[in-house]
Amino acid sequence: xxxxxxxxxxxxxxxxxxxxxxxxxxxxxxxxxxxxxxxxxxxxxxxxxxxxxxxxxxxxxxxxxxxxxxxx
Ligand code: 9UX
Numbered sequence: 001x002x003x004x005x006x007x008x009x010x011x012x013x014x015x016x017x018x019x020x021x022x023x024x025x026x027x028x029x030x031x032x033x034x035x036x037x038x039x040x041x042x043x044x045x046x047x048x049x050x051x052x053x054x055x056x057x058x059x060x061x062x063x064x065x066x067x068x069x070x071x072x
Contacts, residue, residue, distance in 0.1 A: 009068055011067055012041060017038070017066065029052055030051025
């Protein structure tokens with residue numbers, strides 16, 4: 001089933017940054033929806049845990065020049 005989780009995002013300083021992180025997460029296989037809040041620096045992601053993991057999201061966000069804090 002779909003899991004909904006929030007992650008702090010590091011490195012965003014403008015709306016275009018947030019849009020880039022949002023697009024990066026949205027394109028990730030297994031991600032159903034992503035919403036990145038610039039003001040709170042929090043990404044809310046709904047995903048299928050059988051298709052992707054927070055580690056994979058972190059890697060993708062790092063490749064885009066930002067970072068995602070995951071619990072593990
Ligand atoms: Mo605005 Mo975000 O120039 O990298 S896009 S700070």
